[in-house]
Amino acid sequence: MGEFELIRHYFAAAPCAQGGEGVALGIGDDCALLDVPAGERLAVSTDTLVAGVHFPHVCDPLLLGQRSLAVAASDLAAMGATPIGFTLALTLPEVSAAWLQAYAEGLDRMARHCGLSLIGGDTTRGPLSITMTVFGRVPAGQALLRAGARAGDLLCVGGALGNAAGALPLVLGERQAEAGLSAPLLAHYWSPSPQFALGQALRGKATAALDISDGLLADCGHIAKASGLALEVNLAEVPVSPALEGFLGVEAARHAALTGGDDYVLAFTLPPAQLSSLRASGVPFHVIGRALDGEGVSLRDPQGQDITPQQRGYQHFRETP
């Protein structure tokens, strides 16, 4: 048995690979087989993370295992889907038992946290790269799309923003901070928690949704464009964590919250009539603005002045050679 065959057996033995709800056939045949209940649709998303582009060449493989799955799973949450499973395409330059064991441990933790079964994949030799394809199910007609927001809707987010962008200098070892500040930021970067409970609570309530991966303003631009309207963000309402403010200061923390990427927090539009019923669901969220006729995304200060910065999507970090 070759070393890559051994790796496949190794992943196949992980707790998250032992099947689960919706998995009719898991790892080991030409295909996996999934059950999708009548009246539901299968939601599918694929994400690739490349070493040196999406994560540092040198990093803790356990944390990488957690993050690589969470980033992909967040797209399921953003559709309001119930998690089923995922495939892992792992390309490795060499086989290190210690690296694999830690990576698989992190992957398995996040998989079980999300309720996702590992159902298949491929393991190949080459420069380190990870492609996840994630699967969920959502009642037909209730998936949360980017199109569908209406003028008058409230603009909301599922939690504090900017933590991952703020964590980047810590991740890259460019800066240090006391543990009280660095720990929550690094936790958000390495182990984002896909907002499945929020996404499912939004079914039948939200008119549009996505997960923030390019930065709040850029991603709001995607909803605005897909829905054919304008979105207005009230700067004072954008939630920022105490750790981010403590680490970066108020101004830079706000900038990170508006333009930083990799947050994997949901942004959505909600008709005002749904506000009380969503609050009653108990899942936390923040109203940060509104949808109105027009186009594009604007930012308002507490006095209502337009202070929209030049919008730029988040660029993944890229190591200099």
Next chain:
Amino acid sequence: MGEFELIRHYFAAAPCAQGGEGVALGIGDDCALLDVPAGERLAVSTDTLVAGVHFPHVCDPLLLGQRSLAVAASDLAAMGATPIGFTLALTLPEVSAAWLQAYAEGLDRMARHCGLSLIGGDTTRGPLSITMTVFGRVPAGQALLRAGARAGDLLCVGGALGNAAGALPLVLGERQAEAGLSAPLLAHYWSPSPQFALGQALRGKATAALDISDGLLADCGHIAKASGLALEVNLAEVPVSPALEGFLGVEAARHAALTGGDDYVLAFTLPPAQLSSLRASGVPFHVIGRALDGEGVSLRDPQGQDITPQQRGYQHFRETP
């Protein structure tokens, strides 16, 4: 808009990305949405091809586009699935418009040949690598698994074997041959045709099936192990193409047919009582042996002598630095 955003728009405009049967929502949102009819299951498979491992760094991108999808789609055929769609995770070192146009053209040709819609994916910067995840549907209980063969079943294959392995020295430019020999071999390598018609004809008839990617003997070993029995291959019955015999000679052609990889031809076991009804379906296939009590795979010469070689799975070519 960044160059990789442009690439995404480029693929989204391809004919194969305009939706199709079973695709409720295609490219452009956080997830794609697939419809799986009641009583059917979703079949899923993921394959990664890495430059320098699974294909030469320098090759025709149109041919690569065809091959990269066909290799993955073959797993759907091997389950007896009806094709629905695929996601493409493409990692590129740089953006070349000519390369992308040709790659997308080849991909689109194969997608339409197979009846597969491009439903999503990811495009990232990094060393050239392609991960495809393919989706199909198959009636519950009728998927063709590796387990299920019974003693007394006939062992069959869907066509001539060894062509792709025979083509390898031509692909790598190590040898040349007259066009009459090289053209069919190269066509088989660069544009294998997933055997969907055969796979679907085998539903309810075959007891086990897979597609030959590691070589006939190694893949028969997978069926034998999963089914808990032995398989016997009659060397004289193994189909070999005239082009392969002409290029390699009879002995080396037989060796390629037995141990060469990348054929993407189906191998399956069939109860003798199903033989006439499968023949009546009109899809060509060849009976090459039988299943019997025991374990492992043995090879017999026309006199019935055991001439089993030392079995080795196919190793993907790896360029020397």
